[in-house]
Amino acid sequence: MAIEARVVRRHTLSGLALRCIFGTVSDDPRLYAAREREVKPRDGTDGAASGLNDAQRRAATHGEGPLLIVAGAGTGKTRTLVHRVGVLLERGVRPERILLLTFTRRSAQEMLARAERLVGSASRHVHGGTFHATAHRLLRRFGEQAGLRPDFTIMDQSDAEDLMQFSRARLGFGDRKKRFPKKETLQHVYSRHVNTDIPVGALLRDEYPQFVEHEDEIAKVFADYTQRKQERNLVDYDDLLLFWATLLEQVPALADRIAGLYDHILVDEYQDTNLLQARILRGMCRTHRNLTVVGDDAQSIYSFRGATIRNILDFPREYPGTTVVALEENYRSTQPILDTSNILISRAGERHTKNLYTRRTGGDRPWLVTAQDEPTQTRFVVDRILELHEEGTPLREIAVLFRAGYHSADLEIELTARSIPFDKWGGLKFLEAAHVKDVLAFLRVLENPRDEVSWYRLLLLMPGIGEATARNAMEVMAEHAWSHASFGQFTPPPRARAAHQALVTLLDTLRSGPPDDEGAVAREIARVRVLYDDILREKYDRPDPRLADLDQLQVIAGGYPSRAAFLSALALEPPQGTQDLGVGSDSEDDTLVLSTAHSAKGREWDAVFVIWAVDGYFPLSRALGSDDQVDEERRLMYVALTRARNHLAVSYPLNVYDTRRGADYTFDQVSRFLDRGVRGTMQRVVAEPPAAELPAPDAATAPIADLRAMMKGRFGV
DNA sequence: TTTTGAAGTCTCTCC
DNA sequence: GACTTCAAAA
Incomplete structure (x- = not known):
């Protein structure tokens, strides 16, 4: 089925503007015909592998057996995977015998849609989705035989935290006499433990040394939590994976049935999988070895979920006889953008992929935009977006990226005030x-x-x-x-x-x-x-x-x-927003994207703005606990930069009004990732301050500035 | 025991 | 600002 991400209408949620996206099933054959034209084989010999470069073709047409595709940013990773699905189908593999696993819902949707455009409706029967959604489907079907009642309820993270709180309180660790981990911390440690197999004691030593003394009590809370889940018929996210793995590893009869459902398994973003997911894949491949994984260690940004690049690095050892294909030609970005990105990632402590190259010469050097303060940065970005738009770049080809959801608050207000439509990805969920x-x-x-x-x-x-x-x-x-x-x-x-x-x-x-x-x-x-x-x-x-x-x-x-x-x-599959069948004209599809760097992975735009390139914001001060974390932040910045095809601007305000440190401006440092070498590849631009200064509190005449002030509590209201 | 108001904390990334 | 925690009042 073709999944069309379509923007329909905007609504507000707790003061934040959200855009609504929903998937529709389109069966209009004309749509496919039009799209397939670009990729349909012309010579009739190549089939689904046409239009690929040598490396991509080698990967797409690989026969049986384990395959590792090491693919840098913008090297046609998704394209290759999609074509591989097409090749498999052409070779007579039944679509429902193919399982396509992805890490996020967005990429699952996109990949299935692209597969359909390439090979038509046959791909509609390919099974695809996130690990968690796939686990859910299997558990509804087979879970009962593992002692799971079929009407189980799935808890999201905050539900799990609440349940953890019950356990904590019931065991009497809630009283504030001694310092005991909060429910969020407990849930985090529990989840890490399940996903990584690292003993709780070791996790505490690494991340929460202040709680090491409570290891025994924490273990009791976890035991109670586990029992509670069982009694209450509740399943948390980690359980979905854990039950799946357990079925495969410990219930041989079921393992054969489940693994027997698929002849080929393809996994996207393999660098973001964790040990538990690797175990699942091993179990799913117990009867065959037709496992294809795609990944790029330079884009590993989910270690907080227990992801480990060891999965991708050890893959050839884990699966002897693995064919390794590297994709290094970048088709996305201009050379100047790649130059900046390559230098930035070359500073990472541990690194395994080579520099990307492109034949896309020319193009401006990325801009390094200095702004006096946040309003200036906002103003600059909006003005520049409008400029690009007037030059002919559709809004949907422009994205503004940032480290954390709330970093775009000021920008959202300004965009709303200027009636520029935008989608916000990530951040506060409905x-x-x-x-x-x-x-x-x-x-x-x-x-x-x-x-x-x-x-x-x-x-x-x-x-x-x-x-x-x-x-x-x-x-x-x-x-x-x-x-x-x-x-x-x-x-x-x-x-x-x-x-x-x-x-x-x-x-x-x-x-x-x-x-x-x-x-x-x-x-x-x-x-x-x-x-x-x-x-x-x-x-x-x-x-x-x-x-x-x-x-x-x-x-x-x-x-x-x-x-x-x-x-x-x-x-x-939480919706970003929701559908409203009444409105839905295509003209509304021209919408700017605001996204966290995490949610932007796997996507690309003609023009990309990275805002808040300030130490403490990007990298986020909270994520600077260890060298590994700093490296991960750096990879995240790399992901952000490599989203751009033709235009890239990285901006940072010099003065940050920081409410945490009292009513005063603080002077901030440009992001440590933009060191001298990286800056040397960029073009300096100074943002003009907004023409109208913020009005004094007693003379708030400009409604926009006033609104902004209120939102930020700037005047102590 | 519940409600209420004030003080304190903490801001992330995703399934 | 949003949410949690704590202490005092209803």
């Missing part, structure tokens, strides 16, 4: 918003009555019910084996009686609703909102954008056949 989680808690309790995390969340929402009452209620429910009626059997204290009654009535109504049909989930949300909207209005200062989010949630829900499908999909 589903992480408290009010969305609140509503989902109702649905999750219906779906899985043992879902302790959701019960707790939803009980605390009710007026008159606090922590103690919520715990009591859950105890009563546990005694009654979490049966549907058990909440009704709980006798609330007088002040919570009304709330209890309202909730009982609501849940009863929802349970007695009609069977799953089109729109059923949306109707359930509507019912929940009869109760919840008032609570929301009480709870939040600016309820309107939040209520609008819930409208969106209802629309999304309308697209799912069942509550279970809706909830699972939300955990694994």
Whole structure:
């Protein structure tokens, strides 16, 4: 199926502008015909491998057996992988026997769409997705035989943290006498342990030496957490992978069936996989050795998730007889952009790939833009974007990249004020918003009555019910084996009686609703909102954008056949925004992209701006704990720079107004990655300060500046 | 026991 | 600013 990322409408979420992207299934054959023309074989001999260079062709037409493709940025990695799928199909491999694993949802979508353009509808049956989504599919099908109930609920990260908090509190480590890791820290350590196999003690020594003394208690919390998950029928992200690996390694009968589903496995972004994922691949290849992995160690940027470049470096040893193909010709960027990028990455402590080269000579040197302060930087970027746009570059061919989601706040305000449409990738997610989680808690309790995390969340929402009452209620429910009626059997204290009654009535109504049909989930949300909207209005200062989010949630829900499908999909494929079938003209597709460097990986634009190239922002001060982390930040910067085809501008404000250090300007250093050598390849540009200075607080006449001031709390409001 | 207000903390990357 | 934690009031 062709997945069209289409921008439909903008809505606001907690003050942040988001763009809405959704996938549509297009069956219009004319669409494919038009797109295939570029890549269809002309001579009829080459088939799907036409239009590739020698190295790419070698990779795409490789026969059976393990294949490692070491592919630098912009060398046609995705193209090669897509063509390889095409070649396999031409050779008669059945599409549903091919598994295409990727690291992010975005790349999974893009790759399947491109495969379809190349080889047509046959590729529609190729199985593809992230490791987690694939694990989910398999566990729904086979999990029961591993002791997993089929109606399990998937917890996202913050759910997992909340559950960890329960365990911590129950074991009595919550009291603040001694310093004990927070739930976020516990979850992080647990996740690292599961994904890397590194013992908890070693992890603590490396990352949290202050907690080493608590190793035994932490182990107890983890044990309790694990047991809780089991009892409550909950599965966290790591479990998805862990169960998959366990099935493959310890249940031989099932392992054969699961591994037997596929004859060829292809993995993108292999440098970002971790040990657990490597184990899964090994298990999936137990009956054959048709494993193709693609990666670039210079772009490894997910070590915080336990990713290790050892996977890619050790691959040939792990799979003897591996064919290694290196892709080094860059088709994306001009030589000056590559020069800057190559020097930047050459400073990395450990490095394995060579310099990229291109035949794309000419082009400007990348700009190094000095701005006096943040408004100047913002102003410069916006002006330059408009200039490029006027020169004929579509907005969708321009991206602004930064290290962390909140770095674009000022820019977003300015873009909104100037009516420039933009997509924001990464950063605050729709589903992480408290009010969305609140509503989902109702649905999750219906779906899985043992879902302790959701019960707790939803009980605390009710007026008159606090922590103690919520715990009591859950105890009563546990005694009654979490049966549907058990909440009704709980006798609330007088002040919570009304709330209890309202909730009982609501849940009863929802349970007695009609069977799953089109729109059923949306109707359930509507019912929940009869109760919840008032609570929301009480709870939040600016309820309107939040209520609008819930409208969106209802629309999304309308697209799912069942509550279970809706909830699972939300955990694994959270929407950036949502669909609105009413609007959707192609003209709206011309949209600027704002993205974190992480989310930008695998993409390219004609013009790229990297903002906040300031030490402490990029690299982020928080990520400077060790040399390895600094190297990872450097690779991240490398990823950002190599997204650009023709225009690249890196900007940094000289003065940063830093609220953390009081109401004063601080003078900041340009990013350490832009050292003398790197700067030598760049062209210096000084950004003009905005014509209108920020007005004084008492004379706030310019609405835009005023808004910006309010957003930043600059005047201490 | 819940609610409320004030003080304190911390800002990341993704499935 | 957003969220958490803590102490005091209802």
